[in-house]
Every structure is written in structure tokens, then in C-alpha cells.
Amino acid sequence: MRSVRLFVHVAFALAILLLRPALALDALPSWNDGAAKQAIIAFVSRVTAEGGAEFVKPEDRIAVFDNDGTLWTEWPAYSQLFFALDRVKALAPKHPKWRKKQPFKAALENDFKTLAAGGEKTALRLVTATHAGNTPQEFQATVAQWLATAIHPFFKRRYDELVYQPMLELLSYLRANGFKTYIVSGGGSEFIRTFAERVYGVPPDMVIGSTIVTKFVVKDGEPMLLREPRVNFIDDKAGKPVGINEYLGRRPIAAFGNSDGDFEMLQWTTAGKGARFGLIVHHDDAQREAAYDRKSAVGRLNRGLDEAQARGWIVVSMKNDWKSVFPKPGP
Incomplete structure (x- = not known):
């Protein structure tokens, strides 16, 4: 009888644990x-x-x-901005004017001081220029390839x-x-x-x-x-x-x-x-x-x-x- 009561108590305790939020x-x-x-x-x-x-x-x-x-x-910058900077470099051969045109010139030269001074407007310009001209599927394929290979400059990890x-x-x-x-x-x-x-x-x-x-x-x-x-x-x-x-x-x-x-x-x-x-x-x-x-x-x-x-x-x-x-x- 004692073993039965013990079994009931244990079963009840387990039930309470399982019913609590996943904790x-x-x-x-x-x-x-x-x-x-x-x-x-x-x-x-x-x-x-x-x-x-x-x-x-x-x-x-x-x-x-x-x-x-x-x-x-x-930190120290949004990951999507790092992606945009890498895209500027990848697309630069198709846009020779970028080498003399800001903010693309700064991106190609890793001039982060100039990029930072441009603030949100500069970031948006880089993003719109490097993220368009493709389908959503093509863009996501490019992002996936970048994520598979790109290394964060500070943390040295993907x-x-x-x-x-x-x-x-x-x-x-x-x-x-x-x-x-x-x-x-x-x-x-x-x-x-x-x-x-x-x-x-x-x-x-x-x-x-x-x-x-x-x-x-x-x-x-x-x-x-x-x-x-x-x-x-x-x-x-x-x-x-x-x-x-x-x-x-x-x-x-x-x-x-x-x-x-x-x-x-x-x-x-x-x-x-x-x-x-x-x-x-x-x-x-x-x-x-x-x-x-x-x-x-x-x-x-x-x-x-x-x-x-x-x-x-x-x-x-x-x-x-x-x-x-x-x-x-x-x-």
C-alpha cells in the first residue's frame, strides 16, 4: 500500500512539472x-x-x-552594411564611375570615417545601389553565398x-x-x-x-x-x-x-x-x-x-x- 501511495505522489509531481510552462x-x-x-x-x-x-x-x-x-x-556596424560594402567591391567592375563617386569611393577604399559621417543617408544609398536589379530569389541566393563565406572583421567568425x-x-x-x-x-x-x-x-x-x-x-x-x-x-x-x-x-x-x-x-x-x-x-x-x-x-x-x-x-x-x-x- 505504501508503494502505491509513493507511486501516486511521484506521478502527481511529474504531472505538475510537465504542465508547467517549459521551465x-x-x-x-x-x-x-x-x-x-x-x-x-x-x-x-x-x-x-x-x-x-x-x-x-x-x-x-x-x-x-x-x-x-x-x-x-x-557592432561595430550592421551586418547588412558589411554585406553592402562587399557588394560594392564585387559590382565595381561594372560601375567604373564608382571609383570617383561617393559614397562608393569610400566603400572601395575602406574609408569608414567618410562612410560614418554620411550616416543613414549614405547607408541607404549603398543598400539601394547594391541590392536591386534582381529577383527576390536571386538576391537571397547572393546573401546566402555571402553568409557561407564572409568573416566578421572583428569577431573573426561567420x-x-x-x-x-x-x-x-x-x-x-x-x-x-x-x-x-x-x-x-x-x-x-x-x-x-x-x-x-x-x-x-x-x-x-x-x-x-x-x-x-x-x-x-x-x-x-x-x-x-x-x-x-x-x-x-x-x-x-x-x-x-x-x-x-x-x-x-x-x-x-x-x-x-x-x-x-x-x-x-x-x-x-x-x-x-x-x-x-x-x-x-x-x-x-x-x-x-x-x-x-x-x-x-x-x-x-x-x-x-x-x-x-x-x-x-x-x-x-x-x-x-x-x-x-x-x-x-x-x-
Whole structure:
């Protein structure tokens, strides 16, 4: 009889563990056991507890993630900008005037001071000039080839290896608990779609990003889409909630970013009714990645730091909250 009671108790305990949000075996092993990790787990527990006051139906469990600086490194420059610079060099033989014309001249000469001085306008000019004149499939094939061979100039690893291990775990943890995870990035949507499913587990139709004008054409009797060297939509700052609404038609309940470019996305997400969650990744780890925030030319975080506490957003310290930053290199 005693053995029967013992069996019942063990079975009951196992059932409780299995019914809890995907937590029992620590789904976030690269996170230190601090306030940030506890806040994530507590939020997921509340919105997945059926019958609870803050229960959210699975179809409404939408989480949106910025990409650059939130899911992979953006330091000392955005990865897509490095891609654009490499494309300038690859395409230069077809454009001899670029050798004397800015910003292409600076790109060919690795004149990063001139490029940085040009700011966003220069970056957009390089991107539109090097990303167009092809179909989405052709462009993605070019990106895939670049990702397979290009090495980051500072970290000396492939760009798609410079993703944040704690955030990969967070994406999986949320999906295991019925969340739909979307990428909402100022980077190009076709650029990110090339690797998002393989690297993040996020399929192409769940990527919202900046776009260039794309036209339907019939060429040699074949219908196709052709990318033109003109900006269509910039999915950054106030554009992020607009893009989310246009693509999804729903307001997320959780948003994750790292810079003031994500401020409006977090602001709009957490202003909704019911349980809400906002999180900012703070780059304060100069030893394992980089330390930058208020005065940075890339991923500037100023207003977010000032207002996060009042708005109830979690600020994650890469230095203190993450056991590791990047996945371990493969064999």
C-alpha cells in the first residue's frame, strides 16, 4: 500500500512539472538566475495559466523581436552594411564611375570615417545601389553565398554564428509555450529571410523588415518580381508598430529590442490591455562583445534607458544576466 501511495505522489509531481510552462529543465540555461530571467518566466507563467486572470489565448500570444543588436551582433556596424560594402567591391567592375563617386569611393577604399559621417543617408544609398536589379530569389541566393563565406572583421567568425545564445533560447522557450515569434527589423526583409528560419527558427512569412520597391514584370514570357533601387518602407522607430499592424493586424503582447529604434515598438506593445512585456538588451559587455549605449553611432540607447523603469520594461545586462553571449564555435 505504501508503494502505491509513493507511486501516486511521484506521478502527481511529474504531472505538475510537465504542465508547467517549459521551465522544468531550465529552458534558459544561458541566462543567470536574476531578475530578468525571473521576470520572463513569471510573465510566461501568467499568460499560459488557463483560468488565470492574465491568461492569453494562443492566437494572441505574439512576441516581436528586433534583429540587429537584439538577436545578433550589430557592432561595430550592421551586418547588412558589411554585406553592402562587399557588394560594392564585387559590382565595381561594372560601375567604373564608382571609383570617383561617393559614397562608393569610400566603400572601395575602406574609408569608414567618410562612410560614418554620411550616416543613414549614405547607408541607404549603398543598400539601394547594391541590392536591386534582381529577383527576390536571386538576391537571397547572393546573401546566402555571402553568409557561407564572409568573416566578421572583428569577431573573426561567420556573421550567422554571431547570434546571441540567450536569445535563441528565449525564442524557443516562447514557442514551446504557444507564442508566435516575429522578427521586426530595420534591416531588409529579404536579407533576413535568407537565414531567419535556419538560424532563429522564424520562417520567412514571420519576418517584417524594411523593403525596396518591387515590381511585377514579364521577362521573356516569364512572370517575375524585380527589385528596384528605391526605398519602399523603412521599418524602424515609428515605422515598426505601423509595419506590425499592416502585416499582422494584431498588437503583440511582448516586444524585445536593444535601441531607441525599438522604442515605439515597445511603447505600442506594452500600452495594450492585459498582460504585457517589454525587454531591452543593454550592450554593456566590452569583454565578450561590446559596450555602447547613449552616444553610440550604432544601436543608440538613450531614451530607452531613461524611461524603461517607469514603463515597466526589463533592461537586460549582457554582462550580468547572460552566462554566455555567442554559441560555442562548431568543430
